[in-house]
Amino acid sequence: MNIRTRHDAIVRSLRRSGTATVDALADEVGASRRTVLRDIAALRDQGFVIHSEPGRGGGLQLDPQSMQTTARLAVVEVFALLISVAAMRAAGFLPFSGLADAGLAKIEKTLPPEKIRDLRRFLDCLHVGKLSPLQDLSDMGTIHTDLLPAFETAFLERRHLKFDYRDAKGRQTCREVEPQAMLILPPLWYLVGWDPARVDFRHFRMDRISAPTVVEGTKFRQRHVPFEKDVCPYSSLLERSP
Amino acid sequence: MNIRTRHDAIVRSLRRSGTATVDALADEVGASRRTVLRDIAALRDQGFVIHSEPGRGGGLQLDPQSMQTTARLAVVEVFALLISVAAMRAAGFLPFSGLADAGLAKIEKTLPPEKIRDLRRFLDCLHVGKLSPLQDLSDMGTIHTDLLPAFETAFLERRHLKFDYRDAKGRQTCREVEPQAMLILPPLWYLVGWDPARVDFRHFRMDRISAPTVVEGTKFRQRHVPFEKDVCPYSSLLERSP
DNA sequence: TTTAATGGTGCCAAAAGTTGTCACCATTGA
């Protein structure tokens, strides 16, 4: 087990069980007593507040208020920026406005690098169209749980995805594409794919897709999708956002 | 330089420069060619889409659409849930509805644990009131950058915070509180603090606070803020959300 | 008071992971 994974396992275990002894934790994560003690020290170093009491009946306890103290201010800041950037993107579709970037750079100095990385990932993979009031976001579109397993595999393993598609006129066709992106234009979800037969990008409304299957034996390379300023393979889609 | 740090540096560099050769990267991050190639492989393994072309004029290029493949599906899911949960909280102020919790638990299996940890942190420290349409969120409230350093210290070190406060009627008073939470009710930010003099929680509009200082020598324990169902020290504030 | 359970520290050798060097291959454009 990785050191990082183990740290997470320890935190999870403490969160779950409330109180645990070092030996119990060591047993649970499959490491030695000494290692767990070192992990605890490292976690404390990272800002986790872990109470400990020696003696019979003692043990370790994760302060339920932990988390908050370390990250609180920084995170609300970042969250505001996160949303701002998403909104800016939605408005003008600039991957990064200079402003947001500067803000993030400033914050970058106060946050641990992993957090920044995760936040940037968030920003990088979020494509949001014009949004209705936030209250409606709980209906950000049906999450098409039945379709997702096949999609996940196709995305992860870069395999062709084959599915039945019913177009706007109700015609049923069978399509096979290289999945390139997911796009949310609430309340609709789209799959953006490269259609090798038509040698072009195509977008598909998720709710019109059925029976997706991963095509075995295929393996594609990610297409180079130029993403500068307004050049975007689905810009047309964005303009007539519902 | 740490392996993790180096990975981040490489991604940043690629993001910035657009195209770079392995040797240039190696030079930049101060590692050998082989190591950078190993890093590239690791990053690809993590889901980054990095185009590469051998030969003269070739090089590495980070797909701006990267992140999509690995994290995309999961992250948009999570993001939707994140907002949903925040909205639910804002509406009924349930820290977790059973639904959202179940959704997160499901997703927990597909995401790397660090990401989950960060998301839970997000949720733990996010208090959002009723929100105007997302377009307006870029004006989610002024981020009171001048106040933040003192706040950060007070929160982190659990010290009393002393400041001048101008109340709704324009009266100027000097207050000293134990900072407990930040609250965003766009476009206003509030500090929720425990006022030892008045033995009660008090909330303060950030834009009415001036000259905050950390009181040396003080050290308080986090108050137990009952956060079950409707019991919340600032529920009154939420009801008359602007 | 004694005892067993608990957290905590320092030290060191073994184990595991990371890195650099080198040789070599494939592709590309000049």
Place this chain on the structure above:
DNA sequence: TCAATGGTGACAACTTTTGGCACCATTAAA
């Protein structure tokens, strides 16, 4: 053809992580 580029495998040097041990301090129960 040639030089620039990405890519792979092997191996030794180096660095980090881990486990084991001895030992200390504290605590509650016997």
